[in-house]
Amino acid sequence: xxxxxxxxxxxxxxxxxxxxxxxxxxxxxxxxxxxxxxxxxxxxxxxxxxxxxxxxxxxxxxxxxxxxxxxxxxxxxxxxxxxxxxxxxxxxxxxxxxxxxxxxxxxxxxxxxxxxxxxxxxxxxxxxxxxxxxxxxxxxxxxxxxxxxxxxxxxxxxxxxxxxxxxxxx
Numbered sequence: 350x351x352x353x354x355x356x357x358x359x360x361x362x363x364x365x366x367x368x369x370x371x372x373x374x375x376x377x378x379x380x381x382x383x384x385x386x387x388x389x390x391x392x393x394x395x396x397x398x399x400x401x402x403x404x405x406x407x408x409x410x411x412x413x414x415x416x417x418x419x420x421x422x423x424x425x426x427x428x429x430x431x432x433x434x435x436x437x438x439x440x441x442x443x444x445x446x447x448x449x450x451x452x453x454x455x456x457x458x459x460x461x462x463x464x465x466x467x468x469x470x471x472x473x474x475x476x477x478x479x480x481x482x483x484x485x486x487x488x489x490x491x492x493x494x495x496x497x498x499x500x501x502x503x504x505x506x507x508x509x510x511x512x513x514x515x516x517x518x519x
Contacts (some may be wrong), residue, residue, distance in 0.1 A: 393457075405455045409453075409457055411448075411449055413449075414428060414434070414457060417457060420478075421494060431495060431498045432456045432457060433456065434453055459503060463503055464477060466507065467481060467493070481494040482494055485509070493506045
């Protein structure tokens with residue numbers, strides 16, 4: 350079965366599995382994130398929104414982009430493109446051991462938050478990563494991950510998840 354149809358089958362055939370509201374996913378698991386939220390993409394996916402706000406305000410370490418690419422199963426260059434970052438700026442922040450500016454940190458946090466929401470909706474990290482990297486017919490055969498570079502793209506992905514949770518397809 351193709352990844353796209355599997356993801357849609359999960360949404361169509363397992364409504365109980367998708368019954369968790371997005372708000373529950375956004376609450377996260379603070380205990381997992383507290384120790385590592387400043388340096389770990391994975392922990393960032395489980396942080397509560399007030400924590401994420403504080404972390405973003407201070408700036409994320411540039412290494413979180415590498416972790417995010419690993420977490421999402423994509424090349425770093427693809428994630429850097431989605432995040433609308435300059436590779437040379439990212440290299441400079443690493444070289445100078447500086448945190449990323451707030452705007453870039455916020456884009457990384459946005460991707461992490463949506464990854465967590467998808468993980469909660471589909472039930473596992475593996476299914477979430479597969480779905481984020483699959484062309485989805487309801488999104489015009491575009492990968493959801495590719496839409497996460499803008500706030501409006503995030504809203505489109507979140508809207509699709511809400512509709513799937515409600516059993517509305519199309």
